[in-house]
Amino acid sequence: MSDLLIPTRRQLIAGAAGLAAAAALPLRPARAAVPTINIGYFIETKPTMIAKAQGWFEDEAKAKINWIEVASGAQINAGVVGGSIDIGIGIGSSPTAAGLSQGIPYKLIAMLDNIGAAEEMTVRASDNIKSPADFKGKKLATPFGSTSHFRLLGFLKTNGLSLSDVTVLDLPPEQIVAAWARKDIDGAYVWSPAKAKLLADGGEVYKTYDVLDEKGYVIADLIIARDGFAQPHPEAVVGLLKAYGRALDLYTSNPTEASAVVGTAAGVSAQVAEDNLKEYDFVPLKEQLTAKWLGTPGKPGAFAEQLQHTAEFLVEQKSIRKSRDLAVYQKGIDTQYLERAVA
């Protein structure tokens, strides 16, 4: 028994050589073959769905893609930390700001859209809510941890309202619609299609986004790439962004055709898809490379400041432990892939 278990010197040397060879192996072929890309994404009415439905992401990245549907940006963050998500498409600016503050090993590589009016406060028209003071004693719902939640808390803070003046409930979009129909809530901060359903069912828009955008509560949907994936496979990352660029071009040039494809992919009618798509400001890839948004490599744009401001707010909310210097958010934006994708 024992002589079987104790290796001879020759076996030991052979084993060590084998181990060394195995350790050296991944160094060479890393660039050659791109492994299956794990992409975390939302089912939503965005041009990304065109590229997904048409297989453009696979074509341009020259790789197989494993699509992982997520329900929140938090899941993308957790997936990247655990190494099971390589690319996150559609993650909101607040989970991204949280992730960069916490040192999650990923970079913001491009934007999808500036959310603007697409996420907005909807209140019950019969409640006659016209000024911030009218919100006292009201029940509002929003998906916690989302960009809408961030905006809603920003609205309360900038108007001197506290969580004891207003009840804020954590509900996912579909449950917001149900709670609204039962008249359990007086208002909600959410996106379409939930927002559209509230508006159709006795709701009215209470405009907050213009003032909030000016005060530094800009929210956006973004694309992130895990460092451990993007660094060895830059071509694939550029390819993914090219695929999104193609989809965005199709939407700009032919919104009707694009809406039909998006509708099918997201499981809504072409009309609903078209209405939802219209609410977002999809920033053209070239424009993202200007100082107003992401900037260029070495010359980070103003969006880094938005991320920092978002992070500072999240610290106040006890959502994250600490925010970082502006440089951390500037380094968290990596526009080299985008620059090559539009070249």
Added chain:
Amino acid sequence: MRYLRARPQWLVTIAAIIVVVVTWAAATWGGLVSDLLLPTPDELWSGGLDLMLNGYKGYSLGGHIGLSLLRVGLGFGIGTILGTLLGLLMGVSPTIDALAAPFIEFLRPLPQLAYLVLLIVWFGIGETPKIVLLFLAALPVSAVAARDGVRNVSPARVLAAKSLGASRAQIFRHVVLPSALGEIFIGARLSIGIVYATLIAAEMIAGSSGIGWLILDAGRFLRSDYVVAGILLIAVMGIALDRLLILAQHRIVHWAGR
């Protein structure tokens, strides 16, 4: 070997805890594990202290604990009392058993999350759906325990009581119920476990309060210090609830096991 066996059990327990804590401290302080996955001991300490002193998002820590205990107490209390009554009836009367059994058997293995959305649609988003969810978790377990308790009463004892001239009510009160109490308590302990496990699901409904919600919300931003502090708290609360039931069991069914 004999030397080891002579050591008291609690020493082994403490040694196991120390090994886990030391491994944790070494792994986190040594930088082996990111603090997104696990907090360092000092982060956990300061996170826990912060929760205690400043509360969490609108409620004090005591407020979160109180609301969770209230939900568990109401759901478990109503569910176990009604469940036990139903179970006793089912045990005594085969007709009631035949009537209620399919529903109880249907409900018992059903994962609570399966009907979560329905509860929101039916009962809204206040406290009602949360308590109903916990109630539905407690009811079938205690009903089955009480029914089986009644069924397992030794027929010899019932016959003995009968031959001594006891009425049906007397047999139930003095023979059946005391014999079934042991199983009823086992059912109650099972049910508090299930109710407690369902608490997080219940607090997912339009949450903004409760320990379960606190853990979920902190997890959203990978706040591992709050998450672990919350988990430790919820575990201690769970052990305390279980011990309370054991205490009650020893007082009420003091003859059991003798």
